[in-house]
Amino acid sequence: MRILALALVVACAAFSASSATYSEDVAPILLDNCASCHRPGQAGPFSLLTYEDAKKRGQLIVAVTESRYMPPWHADESDVPFHGSRRMSDAQIATLAQWVKDGMPQGDPAKAPAPPQFAEGWELGEPDTVATMRETYEIPADGPDLYRYFVLDFPIEKTEYMSAIEFQPGSRPVVHHVLGFLVDGKDVEGVKSEELGRFTNDGNRVLTWAVGTNPRILPEDIGVEVRPGMKLVAQMHYHPTGKLEKDRSRVGFHFAAEKPSKRYIEVQVPADFGQISAIDVPAGSDTYTLRETFTLPVDVDAFSTFAHAHYIGKAFDLEAQLPSGETKKLLKIGNYDFAWQEIYNFQDPVRLPAGTKLKSTIRWDNRAENPVNPYSPPRDIPWGSFSEDEMGSIILDVVVVNPADEATLAEAKEERDLLSMVNFYVATDGKFCDERCSPPKNLQKKAEKFAKERFDKNGDGKLDAAEKAMAREFLTERGFDDPTQRDGARLAAVR
Numbered sequence: 200m201r202i203l204a205l206a207l208v209v210a211c212a213a214f215s216a217s218s219a220t221y222s223e224d225v226a227p228i229l230l231d232n233c234a235s236c237h238r239p240g241q242a243g244p245f246s247l248l249t250y251e252d253a254k255k256r257g258q259l260i261v262a263v264t265e266s267r268y269m270p271p272w273h274a275d276e277s278d279v280p281f282h283g284s285r286r287m288s289d290a291q292i293a294t295l296a297q298w299v300k301d302g303m304p305q306g307d308p309a310k311a312p313a314p315p316q317f318a319e320g321w322e323l324g325e326p327d328t329v330a331t332m333r334e335t336y337e338i339p340a341d342g343p344d345l346y347r348y349f350v351l352d353f354p355i356e357k358t359e360y361m362s363a364i365e366f367q368p369g370s371r372p373v374v375h376h377v378l379g380f381l382v383d384g385k386d387v388e389g390v391k392s393e394e395l396g397r398f399t400n401d402g403n404r405v406l407t408w409a410v411g412t413n414p415r416i417l418p419e420d421i422g423v424e425v426r427p428g429m430k431l432v433a434q435m436h437y438h439p440t441g442k443l444e445k446d447r448s449r450v451g452f453h454f455a456a457e458k459p460s461k462r463y464i465e466v467q468v469p470a471d472f473g474q475i476s477a478i479d480v481p482a483g484s485d486t487y488t489l490r491e492t493f494t495l496p497v498d499v500d501a502f503s504t505f506a507h508a509h510y511i512g513k514a515f516d517l518e519a520q521l522p523s524g525e526t527k528k529l530l531k532i533g534n535y536d537f538a539w540q541e542i543y544n545f546q547d548p549v550r551l552p553a554g555t556k557l558k559s560t561i562r563w564d565n566r567a568e569n570p571v572n573p574y575s576p577p578r579d580i581p582w583g584s585f586s587e588d589e590m591g592s593i594i595l596d597v598v599v600v601n602p603a604d605e606a607t608l609a610e611a612k613e614e615r616d617l618l619s620m621v622n623f624y625v626a627t628d629g630k631f632c633d634e635r636c637s638p639p640k641n642l643q644k645k646a647e648k649f650a651k652e653r654f655d656k657n658g659d660g661k662l663d664a665a666e667k668a669m670a671r672e673f674l675t676e677r678g679f680d681d682p683t684q685r686d687g688a689r690l691a692a693v694r
Contacts, residue, residue: 219298220306221250227312228291229253229260232270234315248314250305257299264292271539277528280546323365323414326451328353330431338373338437338444344586345437348395350387350430351379351450360422363453364406365414373444375436375586376540379406381423384430395432404465406433406450407505409540418502418548421598422459425452438586461598463502464608468493468517468559472507472590474582475619475638477626477682480511480589482577484687485564489591491619492678495555496611497604499597500548504530506561508591510537510571511580513564517593522554530593537571537586551597556678561591562686583635618677620646625654625662625670626682 219225229237229247237243237252246252253260263269264287272285298304330351338345368374380399387398405423406415417423431450469476469491480487506515517530530543551557565577573587574580580589599605620638623631624646631643654662654670662670671681 219294219301220304221253221298222306222308222311224294224306225253225298226250228287228295230312230315232285232287232291235317236271238314238317250308250311254303254305257303261296261299264295271536271541273532273534273536273539273541274543275531275533277531279527279529279549282544282546321365321367321451323363323416323451323453326365327359327454328355328452330450330452332369332433332447332449335369335445335447336435338370338439338446340442340444341439344375344439345435346584347435347437348392349433349435350390350395351433352430353450353452355425355427355429357427359425359452359454360459361405361417361425361452362422362455362459363414363416365451365453366406366408366412367449367451369446369448370444372440373437373446374448375438376409377406377436377448378404378434379408379450380404380432380434381425381429382432384428387430387432396434399432399434402465406431407542410538412540412542415542417463420459421461421463421502422455423462425454436586461602463596463598464499464605466493466495466557466595466597466608466612467592468557468595469592470612470616470619471638472592473561474590474632474636475616475623475642476582476591477623477632478582478589478591479682480563480565480580481687482565482574482579483567485513485566485569486562487565487687488560488562488685490558490560490680490685492559493557493615494611494678495551495553495557496607497553498600499551499608500600501529501545501551501595501597502548503542503544503596504594505540505542506530506532506535506591506593507540508535508537508561508563509586509589510573511563511565511569511589512537512561512591513569514560514562515591515593516558516560517595518558519549519551520556520558522552529595548598550600557595558678559593561593563589563591581635582632585635588635616642617645617649618674618679621650621670622674622679622682624650625667625674628661 233247237245237247239246245256270285270287274281330353332349332351336347366377380403382398382403387395435448437446469489473489476489476491478489504517512535515530515532515535519527519529521527527549529549565572565580567575567577582588582590599608620642629647631638650662650670651660654666656666
């Protein structure tokens with residue numbers, strides 16, 4: 200019996216030693232989760248299509264998967280499953296580690312799956328129409344980030360309905376991100392680049408792309424109207440690479456065969472990527488947190504979400520508190536990465552009834568210990584459009600269940616924007632922000648007028664302590680935090 204037991208132990212040890220091979224165990228994991236980026240011409244810095252590729256990087260693969268740095272999927276577990284999640288299972292990560300520990304055996308090459316076939320050129324196939332930058336733009340080798348607006352043409356002969364959109368950077372290394380807005384061509388013809396921004400807003404944005412963003416495919420029966428004469432205004436963010444780069448990016452549009460019955464609406468919490476939320480992250484703080492709530496006035500179905508900040512953005516949390524008292528975690532990111540931004544599509548639409556409170560929480564890490572902090576030593580970082588500045592918002596794409604309620608949702612968003620500006624006004628004694636933060640002047644004037652009419656009871660043209668306390672109570676009841684009392688530190692001096 201002892202001999203038999205010893206033989207079984209030896210046999211099990213031998214089986215364990217060869218239990219993970221590239222061909223049967225590792226290749227399926229890497230090809231399913233990594234090959235879309237780690238192949239020639241894509242964002243990954245090296246290929247992972249073959250055994251030789253994987254063996255060269257074995258130790259690195261284990262390190263980045265065990266830390267969950269790779270594959271890049273920053274959404275943590277939530278109450279709503281996402282479509283196409285690249286979050287590796289614990290078992291898959293353990294298999295990779297075992298393979299490296301075993302010496303990275305290849306196994307039988309005939310048992311390895313063939314690398315997936317990827318479309319050449321456009322990932323979604325040939326678009327129905329392509330919008331192209333009119334001219335090639337040169338980005339200098341060095342200097343600050345560049346933000347430039349371009350008008351892209353895409354002639355169409357009849358009204359179409361966009362069902363999918365794909366961005367194709369002309370120079371992948373230098374393009375950090377792009378926002379694309381549909382506008383009436385007559386409005387922007389002849390307008391200078393630096394003035395095109397006034398024609399852009401959340402309501403007409405159809406393209407959001409950054410490294411990590413896949414082509415956008417809208418759910419069935421949802422479309423965006425595209426009329427003849429329209430143009431695409433693209434806000435391009437360029438990151439100098441150390442050598443002269445040239446870019447002429449393209450955007451591919453796919454149209455629905457029939458007119459869709461629905462269109463989607465974007466809900467940001469907070470609004471305008473936090474521009475009107477008095478963001479000012481103190482140097483040395485890793486607890487500075489913005490909290491805001493937006494109450495949906497109508498029934499909606501949510502189908503996707505994403506989060507955005509800059510370098511020191513750290514953690515995001517979006518939960519829906521339903522009128523029934525049930526709470527659903529829609530998005531949780533514990534370790535945000537500015538270099539890889541993803542739109543997360545829900546596996547199935549999420550019904551959010553009227554009265555649902557969308558609670559957004561965003562935290563920043565402005566310490567010297569943060570390896571991606573753009574400043575050394577750290578400095579206070581206010582809101583701004585450049586990468587070294589900060590911003591923050593969580594975006595939820597929804598469809599109104601009853602199309603007749605779209606106007607009600609639009610009105611609620613407008614009121615929320617106004618009250619957010621009022622919150623900024625009250626917190627800063629009427630000083631909104633410096634040149635990096637430029638909310639619409641008319642919104643600033645409306646906020647000042649609202650604050651004085653509602654809270655300046657003695658009519659002296661300013662808010663004293665008692666009037667500010669009254670304003671604070673009013674704003675808190677409507678889901679706005681106090682910028683001067685956020686976690687980490689009080690509001691820094693307005694610049």
